[in-house]
Amino acid sequence: MTIKLHCFGESGNAYKAALALELAGLDWEPVFVDFFGGATRQPEFREINVMGEVPVLVDGDVTLTQSGVMQMYIAEKTGKFGGATPQEAREVLRWMFWDNHKLSSPAGMVRFLMNFLPEDKRPAEVIAFTQGRLKAAYTALDAHLAGRDWIVGKALTNADLSCCGYLFYPEPFGFNRKDWPNIGRWLDNISATPGWKPPYDLMPGSPADRA
Numbered sequence: 001m002t003i004k005l006h007c008f009g010e011s012g013n014a015y016k017a018a019l020a021l022e023l024a025g026l027d028w029e030p031v032f033v034d035f036f037g038g039a040t041r042q043p044e045f046r047e048i049n050v051m052g053e054v055p056v057l058v059d060g061d062v063t064l065t066q067s068g069v070m071q072m073y074i075a076e077k078t079g080k081f082g083g084a085t086p087q088e089a090r091e092v093l094r095w096m097f098w099d100n101h102k103l104s105s106p107a108g109m110v111r112f113l114m115n116f117l118p119e120d121k122r123p124a125e126v127i128a129f130t131q132g133r134l135k136a137a138y139t140a141l142d143a144h145l146a147g148r149d150w151i152v153g154k155a156l157t158n159a160d161l162s163c164c165g166y167l168f169y170p171e172p173f174g175f176n177r178k179d180w181p182n183i184g185r186w187l188d189n190i191s192a193t194p195g196w197k198p199p200y201d202l203m204p205g206s207p208a209d210r211a
Contacts, residue, residue: 003028005070006048006056008035008205010116011116012108012166014055015199017070020161022202023195024078032204036116066163067095067165071158081165082156090154095159102137107166111173115207131174145182150187156193168198172209 005021007014007030021028033039033054040052044186049056050063057064057073064070075082083089113122141163146152154180167175167187177184190196200206 003025004031004057004058005029006031006033007054007203008033009200009203010169010205010207011035011054011170011203012104012111013053013067013204014022015168016067016104016162016165017055017057017074018199018202019164019196020071020074020081020158022197023156023193024074024080025195026074026078030203035205037211039187068100068162071096071161075158079154081156082163083157084153084155087208088153088157091158092157092159093153095151099159099162099165103134103141103163104165106133106137107173107175110134111166111169111171114173115171132191134174138175138183142180142182145186148182149186155181156190160186160190 003021003026005014005018005028007018016032018028018030033045035054039045040049040054046052048058048063051065053065055065055067055070057070059073062073064073071081074080081092083092110127119167150156151163164187166173166203167177167183168191176185191198
């Protein structure tokens with residue numbers, strides 16, 4: 001049975017789930033959600049996710065929300081990306097939780113503020129503050145990746161798929177991989193993985209559609 005991922009291309013959290021599905025080799029298809037048209041606020045969408053958020057994964061009678069839960073489900077289903085040992089599995093979760101709080105959340109917000117709001121409504125002080133928080137996250141990740149190809153262990157895991165979620169997007173939000181050589185090298189490792197695709201090639205919906 002084909003797994004359905006309710007998503008849209010601009011969503012970094014949806015990209016985490018889509019990339020895990022794709023690289024795991026699962027049979028899946030994206031279902032476009034018109035986020036910018038207000039689809040997630042409609043009653044019919046709230047019926048599949050009361051939180052009103054994307055992504056939503058539907059696999060037969062299994063419906064999941066929150067990208068980290070989807071990544072864990074894919075690991076359970078395929079044996080991939082969860083870590084090679086119990087110790088690695090805990091470390092994968094540690095970095096996924098860190099990413100959701102310290103990296104993806106502020107990166108998603110500042111990217112939205114800088115690119116998807118009208119210029120006269122972009123709060124400069126909030127953007128600068130959030131970029132400062134992100135700099136601390138980049139510093140921690142870059143230091144951890146020194147001498148490492150992957151965040152945990154010797155292979156791609158959900159830690160990598162979570163932390164890279166927003167860093168492959170082309171819109172400017174204050175991240176330049178040239179400033180963070182270990183992160184840049186690590187992103188090259190991910191994009192060299194067979195089957196890898198950038199967000200707008202993997203999911204429907206992009207800023208160009210609304211231009």
